[in-house]
Amino acid sequence: MRRPPRPLDLSRRNRLVPVEGYSLAELDDAGLSVEQAEHLGLPVDAGRVGSYGPNVTTLRDYVRATRSRL
Secondary structure, eight states, rough: OOOOOOEEOTTTTEEEESSSOOEEEEHHTTTOOOOHHHTTTTOOOOTTTTOOOHHHHHHHHHHHHHHHHO
């Protein structure tokens, strides 16, 4: 089974840094609920605000890949 992707965000110095989990906005943009994300083993960080576009794309690709195996 494929490992869940790690979420990233831009730091103040415009560098990519790993973060604790996906924000609620990123999950919503990808069409996932918090329950679905936890079922898939995706980390969720309810305290993060905003959405990073590449994370949303990564989530959509991951969900598509996991559904095709079911």
